Structure formats: structure tokens, C-alpha cells
Amino acid sequence: MMLTRSLAAYLLLAGCIATAHAETYPPEVSRNIDKLQSKCARASNDPKAPACIEYKATLARTIPPAVQALMHQEEVVNEKCRNGPAPKLLPNGQYAPGSACAQREQLMKTLHQHGWCWGHTDMDSYLPGWVICHPGEWQ
Secondary structure, three states, X not given: OHHHHHHHHHHHHHHHXXXXXXXXOOHHHHHHHHHHHHHHHHOOOOOOOHHHHHHHHHHHHHOOHHHHHHHHHHHHHHHHHHXXXXXXXXXXXXXXXXXXXXXXXXXXXXXXXXXXXXXXXXXXXXXXXXXXXXXXXXX
């Protein structure tokens, strides 16, 4: 009986902690970010294009500082993953622990827990950008 209560309390606490990490945004905020990101992608993600400047400014106002720091870490590690030596793959297809690519994947999962995705499954752009995750999807 005591073990059951302890397990139930642990699961409840774990659920509360996991939920505390997720940010919630009104649908209109999500739609606005999606629109701005699409405009920026159509401008070839040129950082000097007005649409991209507006997109980045909106993200800066919307994203909590801790999440912005995670996004910056992911950007740095992604460059190392893409431009460094070929990462070693494990037999299950996962990146070897400690590699830049494995670190990137972990950061992407953490960002997803905060409600942010690198593009949506319905985006055409090959350079999607950060958007608020929609229910049931993750890229």
C-alpha cells in the first residue's frame, strides 16, 4: 500500500514537472509566428530581409530567456554536427553519445518539451525555423 502511494506521488510529481516545462501560447500568437516564419523562408532566410527581422524580433519577445538560451546552444551544436567529422552511428541508428549530433538531438527534444519545434510537418521550406509546436506533430 505504501509503495503504491509513493509510486502514485512520484508519477504525479513527474507529471507536474514535465508540464511545468511546456510553455503555452494563445493560438493567435502561434499563427502569427507561423506567418512571419513563412515570409522569412520565402526571403531565403536572409537575416537582413524585413520579414526575417520581424520574425526574429517577434521570437525574441515571445520566447522565454531560458528557451532562447537552449535555441542558441542548439544552433552552435548544429553547426558542429553539420560541419564536423561524420558522426558515429550506433546499430540502432542513433548518434553516438557525446557527439555534436547527439547533443543536438537532445537539445531538440528539450526544446520540444518547452513547446517549440523546428518547423511544422506541413511546411514546404527546407529552412523552416522555430515555431510553436502544433498538437500531434514534431519535426
